[in-house]
Amino acid sequence: MAKHHVxxxxxxxxxxxxxxxxxxxxxxxxxxxGLTGTKEGCSTGDCGACSVxxxxxxxxxxxxxxxxxxxxxxxxxxxxxxxxxxxxxxRKFLEHAALQCGICTPGFxxxxxxxxxxxxxxxxxxxxxxxxxxxxxxxxxxxxIRAVMDAATEMRGA
Amino acid sequence: xxxxAPTSFDQAVAxxxxxxxxxxxxxxxxxxLVQMRTDIVDPILVVDIKGIAETRQITEEGGGFRVGAxxxxxxLKEHGKLKSVWPGxxxxxxxxxxxxxxxxxxxxxxxxxxxxxxDSVPALIAAGAKATIVGPKGRRDVPVExxxxxxxxxxxxxxxxxxxxxxxxxxxxxADAYLRxxxxxxxxxxxxGCGVCLxxxxxxxxxxxxxxxxxxxxRPLLVAPAAAAIIGTTLDDAAMKKLDAAAQAACQPIDxxxxxxxxxxxxxxxxxxxxxxxxxERARKN
Numbered sequence: 001m002a003k004h005h006v007x008x009x010x011x012x013x014x015x016x017x018x019x020x021x022x023x024x025x026x027x028x029x030x031x032x033x034g035l036t037g038t039k040e041g042c043s044t045g046d047c048g049a050c051s052v053x054x055x056x057x058x059x060x061x062x063x064x065x066x067x068x069x070x071x072x073x074x075x076x077x078x079x080x081x082x083x084x085x086x087x088x089x090x091r092k093f094l095e096h097a098a099l100q101c102g103i104c105t106p107g108f109x110x111x112x113x114x115x116x117x118x119x120x121x122x123x124x125x126x127x128x129x130x131x132x133x134x135x136x137x138x139x140x141x142x143x144x145i146r147a148v149m150d151a152a153t154e155m156r157g158a
Numbered sequence: 159x160x161x162x163a164p165t166s167f168d169q170a171v172a173x174x175x176x177x178x179x180x181x182x183x184x185x186x187x188x189x190x191l192v193q194m195r196t197d198i199v200d201p202i203l204v205v206d207i208k209g210i211a212e213t214r215q216i217t218e219e220g221g222g223f224r225v226g227a228x229x230x231x232x233x234l235k236e237h238g239k240l241k242s243v244w245p246g247x248x249x250x251x252x253x254x255x256x257x258x259x260x261x262x263x264x265x266x267x268x269x270x271x272x273x274x275x276x277d278s279v280p281a282l283i284a285a286g287a288k289a290t291i292v293g294p295k296g297r298r299d300v301p302v303e304x305x306x307x308x309x310x311x312x313x314x315x316x317x318x319x320x321x322x323x324x325x326x327x328x329x330x331x332x333a334d335a336y337l338r339x340x341x342x343x344x345x346x347x348x349x350x351g352c353g354v355c356l357x358x359x360x361x362x363x364x365x366x367x368x369x370x371x372x373x374x375x376x377r378p379l380l381v382a383p384a385a386a387a388i389i390g391t392t393l394d395d396a397a398m399k400k401l402d403a404a405a406q407a408a409c410q411p412i413d414x415x416x417x418x419x420x421x422x423x424x425x426x427x428x429x430x431x432x433x434x435x436x437x438x439e440r441a442r443k444n
Binding site for chain 2: 057114
């Protein structure tokens, strides 16, 4: 079966890759583009470890075909820090010890960043609902929520 | 597997009609990709309909709304006017899955996935929505309650695609609501779902109603006796009791891990009352 030629933007950089029609965007990011920060958890859209943004919209990259990314702008965990400078969410995750094994962390960071870009001043309830599709089996979530709330405060300059 | 992304319905219908093997329509993919991943389906052809403009638009039409079959839950939520006119439909669609799933999941997919527990379907049925179907013989409008026949079985012929949903104009004090019962707060599949749409006259008497139940039968139901129980009433306690009984009587549920038959029947009655109460309060404000 012929491979599809996909051109897209990933974290602001133009990329192109060849993919099989049934390959997911997650597979393409990891295997074709070498962007292994996006993690595979359940591969059925339940855990959120593979969260990325597509044209600014938060999605599970395991629930999208790579070929569907043609012409789209993708945001992954690799685009969250600016070079060596961590994003406030990343710093706050470290300060609050909001990660243990780390497999869920890229997904949480991408999802939380998408939330704060949309709602800079969310309530704790809004954060919890927004992140309900990101599962973490280590932290018990409280540290993650505190880190996101703290990062939101800092980012608002409050 | 072959992937095609046509930009017109003519192309999409031709692709689906010509394919002798298993062909699937791709909208948001939140069900289809999982089913492909778990080998429940193994399509030879996948036709992505998101390149066809009508499937991705929300437009006002004939005093109501036309909502493309591939409009996502997140987009429905962000459409202020649609949400204010048909809050039950939008809330039902927004109950499906996580934020990530909302970024992709569509009402067209929710209906065509053919689950009796699909959240948006009872809300669309209660609202009196029609599905606009395109196929080899042209376009036809079908009441949403007539699209699904049984689990995973639809009344669509080969080559037919749901293009959009038509939500009718609302007259006077009309409002809709949808509730589902799940044993947790988020991210679950309905034990029972209920959509209600009702119209009040100036005196607060219900002049028209539609009640729909999900997850209590092989397909989402339009329950005429439940509507009859509240039409002509102010939805007082006696009417609510009749509504409860009529909703329970319509149920033909199965036992499964989410609930027993008896439990689902009981919950259907309670949920019908609660949903009608929300629709009532909204209608009074319209």
